[in-house]
Amino acid sequence: MTIRESILPTRSDIRAAQDRLDHVAVRTPLLRFPVLDERVGATVLVKPENLQRTGSFKFRGAYNRLSLIPEEKRKAGVVACSSGNHAQGIAEAARLFSMPATIVMPSDAPAIKLKRTRDFGARVVTYDRATEDREAIAARICADTGGTFVHPFDDPGVIAGQGTVGAEIAAQSRDQGLVPDMVIACTGGGGLSSGIALALQSDLPECVFHTSEPAGFDDYRRSLTSGHREKNGALGGSVCDALLSETPGALGFRILRACAGEGYVVSDSQALEAVAFAFTELKLVVEPGGAVALAALLSGQADVAGKIVSVVLTGGNIDPDVLSRALDT
Amino acid sequence: MTIRESILPTRSDIRAAQDRLDHVAVRTPLLRFPVLDERVGATVLVKPENLQRTGSFKFRGAYNRLSLIPEEKRKAGVVACSSGNHAQGIAEAARLFSMPATIVMPSDAPAIKLKRTRDFGARVVTYDRATEDREAIAARICADTGGTFVHPFDDPGVIAGQGTVGAEIAAQSRDQGLVPDMVIACTGGGGLSSGIALALQSDLPECVFHTSEPAGFDDYRRSLTSGHREKNGALGGSVCDALLSETPGALGFRILRACAGEGYVVSDSQALEAVAFAFTELKLVVEPGGAVALAALLSGQADVAGKIVSVVLTGGNIDPDVLSRALDT
Numbered sequence: 167m168t169i170r171e172s173i174l175p176t177r178s179d180i181r182a183a184q185d186r187l188d189h190v191a192v193r194t195p196l197l198r199f200p201v202l203d204e205r206v207g208a209t210v211l212v213k214p215e216n217l218q219r220t221g222s223f224k225f226r227g228a229y230n231r232l233s234l235i236p237e238e239k240r241k242a243g244v245v246a247c248s249s250g251n252h253a254q255g256i257a258e259a260a261r262l263f264s265m266p267a268t269i270v271m272p273s274d275a276p277a278i279k280l281k282r283t284r285d286f287g288a289r290v291v292t293y294d295r296a297t298e299d300r301e302a303i304a305a306r307i308c309a310d311t312g313g314t315f316v317h318p319f320d321d322p323g324v325i326a327g328q329g330t331v332g333a334e335i336a337a338q339s340r341d342q343g344l345v346p347d348m349v350i351a352c353t354g355g356g357g358l359s360s361g362i363a364l365a366l367q368s369d370l371p372e373c374v375f376h377t378s379e380p381a382g383f384d385d386y387r388r389s390l391t392s393g394h395r396e397k398n399g400a401l402g403g404s405v406c407d408a409l410l411s412e413t414p415g416a417l418g419f420r421i422l423r424a425c426a427g428e429g430y431v432v433s434d435s436q437a438l439e440a441v442a443f444a445f446t447e448l449k450l451v452v453e454p455g456g457a458v459a460l461a462a463l464l465s466g467q468a469d470v471a472g473k474i475v476s477v478v479l480t481g482g483n484i485d486p487d488v489l490s491r492a493l494d495t
Numbered sequence: 496m497t498i499r500e501s502i503l504p505t506r507s508d509i510r511a512a513q514d515r516l517d518h519v520a521v522r523t524p525l526l527r528f529p530v531l532d533e534r535v536g537a538t539v540l541v542k543p544e545n546l547q548r549t550g551s552f553k554f555r556g557a558y559n560r561l562s563l564i565p566e567e568k569r570k571a572g573v574v575a576c577s578s579g580n581h582a583q584g585i586a587e588a589a590r591l592f593s594m595p596a597t598i599v600m601p602s603d604a605p606a607i608k609l610k611r612t613r614d615f616g617a618r619v620v621t622y623d624r625a626t627e628d629r630e631a632i633a634a635r636i637c638a639d640t641g642g643t644f645v646h647p648f649d650d651p652g653v654i655a656g657q658g659t660v661g662a663e664i665a666a667q668s669r670d671q672g673l674v675p676d677m678v679i680a681c682t683g684g685g686g687l688s689s690g691i692a693l694a695l696q697s698d699l700p701e702c703v704f705h706t707s708e709p710a711g712f713d714d715y716r717r718s719l720t721s722g723h724r725e726k727n728g729a730l731g732g733s734v735c736d737a738l739l740s741e742t743p744g745a746l747g748f749r750i751l752r753a754c755a756g757e758g759y760v761v762s763d764s765q766a767l768e769a770v771a772f773a774f775t776e777l778k779l780v781v782e783p784g785g786a787v788a789l790a791a792l793l794s795g796q797a798d799v800a801g802k803i804v805s806v807v808l809t810g811g812n813i814d815p816d817v818l819s820r821a822l823d824t
Binding site: 192195197198199200201214216217219221445447448449450451452482486490493 | 521524526527528529530543545546548550774776777778779780781811815819822
């Protein structure tokens with residue numbers, strides 16, 4: 167595996183990422199929904215990254231990271247491990263750079279995610295979760311091909327790319343004459359969350375960033391309390407498949423430890439209720455892992471009364487069966 | 496029934512509606528989706544009115560029309576006939592004006608639409624489609640209560656409200672440095688379509704407006720060809736329940752006859768394919784009647800290659816069963 171750079175990204179890395187992503191990534195809008203404001207008694211600014219290219223914010227970090235690969239290394243391609251949104255983000259970014267992409271995916275990944283990743287032009291290498299080590303497979307492919315491994319979150323180039331979401335929230339809320347008191351984002355490994363927090367520190371210094379995690383996978387909340395990177399007890403079992411990382415990323419933890427506010431934790435049923443609310447009332451397709459920040463609001467866990475709060479909907483790659491389950495609850 | 500005003504609305508009526516709707520209606524964004532641009536070989540600007548208050552553009556016309564009711568007549572309330580989006584738009588606008596609203600709805604309307612209309616605070620009076628005349632029921636309620644009847648499309652105040660969609664498309668495309676060659680909207684009675692066409696005549700005079708209708712309900716396309724208001728052969732039977740008017744509105748026809756380009760007609764299965772594309776690729780919840788303009792693009796019927804084209808997604812109040820049907824096709 168390549169050695170991970172340990173230098174923390176800065177606001178100027180995010181600015182450079184904004185320039186690279188301009189007219190390539192979608193500058194998603196900052197939406198208002200009167201029905202949501204009335205429901206939670208706050209002014210809510212929704213950042214719908216489900217409307218991003220590939221259906222999640224992951225494209226931002228992937229594209230920014232690939233742009234940092236030197237020209238002469240590009241033809242050797244890119245390698246990633248993912249069963250979900252990072253796979254699609256990398257595959258699409260690689261397509262735009264005309265780079266070969268190899269994604270190591272579990273053989274039991276949802277057929278739709280395997281198909282979408284292939285549709286974006288990536289080669290998919292499957293492995294058996296029970297008997298094989300995906301990181302070893304990725305390392306072997308990198309050794310064989312000279313390809314560049316891209317970690318889904320513990321990488322300064324990836325974090326800077328995701329941080330463009332925070333920079334956009336700051337600029338777009340200002341355009342609307344509103345200054346958010348708080349921003350809440352769905353948090354897995356923390357690439358997006360730490361990127362947003364970095365942007366806010368510079369662009370909206372009074373605004374507090376909050377993580378939101380699924381129950382059983384609240385490693386960030388516990389780690390930010392204890393001061394150490396805590397591990398989750400399980401590796402699966404939540405409906406929020408996009409957020410099931412084992413422990414906070416080293417870089418993300420260092421950034422969020424310095425600036426994040428209280429962390430929220432929502433149950434699977436609260437996440438599914440938020441998916442159903444987004445479908446029925448907001449007319450947005452959001453996956454469970456992309457709805458946990460909204461769920462922190464709707465469940466009443468986040469104290470937002472009278473405040474201006476921005477929530478990030480991080481992804482919309484939901485299986486229709488899961489949506490049906492959400493609508494039946 | 497009240498006498499319909501026959502004076503055509505103008506751009507200044509739309510401007511007045513914009514002022515009234517400011518900070519009340521949602522100024523929906525003008526979205527870009529690289530996946531859609533690549534698919535149809537054009538620059539597509541999506542106007543998602545499914546993200547509008549109540550889930551469709553109908554709120555704009557309803558709120559603007561109610562604002563024209565003199566103060567002293569407001570307490571007598573508003574009366575409308577609708578089984579769908581107009582009902583919800585009127586109910587929500589009446590709630591904001593603290594006016595009583597009575598909506599005459601068929602007893603076999605989808606339970607979800609009856610429920611949503613009541614949830615917005617309206618009184619619902621049901622009738623039997625087979626044996627009762629809804630217009631007679633509405634006229635009786637107006638006579639009894641002194642309430643104001645609001646037609647879903649053949650009303651200058653309603654058309655001016657819907658025209659704000661066209662004014663926004665013109666302003667937002669300019670902000671993005673793009674000038675649309677054409678705008679396509681889903682067309683039923685023609686309130687929205689004629690309002691948009693009016694706004695474009697003034698704000699984007701080189702841009703051509705096109706209707707898009709479901710097969711069997713292409714009364715506008717046929718009327719614009721023949722020069723007379725043609726009737727549809729059936730009153731039901733299409734999955735596009737939002738677009739099943741009998742014949743073009745008198746006002747809408749006069750406006751569109753003067754300026755509309757070729758009309759498009761899409762099959763039910765093309766409309767459902769567009770619903771599925773919006774769900775899977777755009778992450779937007781769109782109902783079949785709200786997807787026929789998109790269907791005109793995706794089906795290849797509209798010749799858009801190399802052009803800049805704006806399509807209006809008019810509504811998102813879809814029954815989950817219909818969405819399942821769309822995703823299974």
